[in-house]
Amino acid sequence: MKTRMIGALAALALLGACSTATDQNASAGAGAATTATGPRPGSQEDLVANVGDRVFFAFDSSAVRADQRPTLERQAAWMGRFPQVQVTVEGHADERGTREYNLALGQRRANAARDVLVAGGVAAARINTISYGKDRPAALGSNEESWAQNRRAVTVVR
């Protein structure tokens, strides 16, 4: 009983350390080593911590917003520094739409983000796209705050 308690406390402490290190958590790369010197260059954690892995969209829109474009431009520059890196851009929608339409909308968002990366000099062959529609929300609330976080395109290192 006592050892189990200590184990649980240790796990909690570890969890705390992890969440401060990666802060705005990404969907991939869970469990990857986080060293004292920061994330491994060219990794998903590096992308999340130093570049930003996602951009957000307006309701029922796949136009890359002016305030989101710099994130994609930084992603393109980052991919220029790590030419071995290949990515998948995942397109998503909020829950305020129908499933089949949102699959198409998520694909169009992923494509729009990819186009900016390509315009920034990344070879198209390094980028895959996939849509999850409304079926993989990042934020789980049923309110505008969550929906804004879910209308997104996320760049994931393969």
Next chain:
Amino acid sequence: MTLRSPVVLTRRHALFGAGAAMVAPGIFTWPLPAAAQAPQGAVIDITRARTDPIPIAVPDLAGTTAEAQRLGRDIARVIQTNLRNSGLFRPIERQAFIQTPELAAERPRFQDWRVIGAQALTTGRVEAQPDRLRVEFRLWDVLPEQQLQGTAFTAPAAQWRRIAHLISDVIYERLLGEKGYFDTQIVYIAESGPRDRRTRRLALMDQDGENHRFLTDGGFQALTPRFHPNARQIAFMSYNRNEPRVHLFNLDTGQQSVLGAFSGMTFSPRFSPDGRAVILSASRGGDANVFVVDLATRRERQLTSGGSLDVSPCFSPDGQQIVFNSDRGGDQQLYVMNADGSNVRRISFGSGRYATPVWSPRGDLIAFTRMSGGQFAIGVMRPDGSGERILSEGWSMEAPTFAPNGRVLAFYRETPSRDSRGSGYSSRLAQIDIAGFNERQMVTPTDASDPNWSPLLS
């Protein structure tokens, strides 16, 4: 609407007058000699309002052994549940019955059934052989004391539920003048786990929720299953190997195969009414267009083009037209085109966005999802867009599917999260009469979405 017309009666007479018939593998039916004068026309007043369901007595089927009696009771219960759930019948509580099932199966004493308010009565008996079942069933019109139907079934014992559903369909058709929908299945997506990491599996069940089974193990996400017209095959969207594509699932072999050779995502599949093709959407770049894939040649033909999102295509039952959902006019609306892609015209003009159109098997209506003013709704309109009616409205609902007689819609309804952890969210199947009454939640073991109703199995 030609609901409850007596015309069908003659057709049913012909069917059951033709001698024994196999209605499903191992299940045979044949007519029983009339125990009283059969009527020549409609005998029950079937023009009543929907708020006035037909009172019917469905006593247990009689049996001479304990096993037969148990089956007779179980079959009667399935029939009662089917009829009650339709909203068009009111099965009378068994406590009110005066005559015993055994005596009623010999010869109904009509006065005993009249006095408890029954307009229709069923009687019958079960013979349980080691592995086979013989069920005799009669349907009576209580007021004129006439037999409307007499049918015998033999079937493997494990098929007793099928017999109960077939009897329910006979009752429905004889008393309402249109085909029933009880001998059917529903395929849907079973959902479990937290919302950001949901497991979504293909699942199949009888229309009353029984005989439930999972068809996929959750190793990949499955969405939007749709029955082939022969009910032995399902088209669905699979994320197997992280390549979202329309797949076919063979219910006899369990085999899955990708459909077509598309380079991008394919989704929103539906079979053509003749079962020879699948219509679907395919993404190319950021666009989505409607294609039809011939199942014999596997050749694809593109029906729409341009930069819009054209999704959720569905054939009319005669195969001549296609209704689909497109944002080509700025936001999601419904459009109809000829089967070759020509003559596209918009049909939805109400307030809000329209989606998930599906053509009634009777051809007279298109059901849809409407999103307006922060609410979702399920509704129907005529194929030319006129006569729009909203049947149900709420925070979120979508994906209507017609029962094979076009009288009932199933769809899924969601309740919102209460907090940022997603607590309180749920997704459940529901069904509703197309007149907009009798909405019921369907029972599934887990959260559920994307229902699709099979054709009649026999």
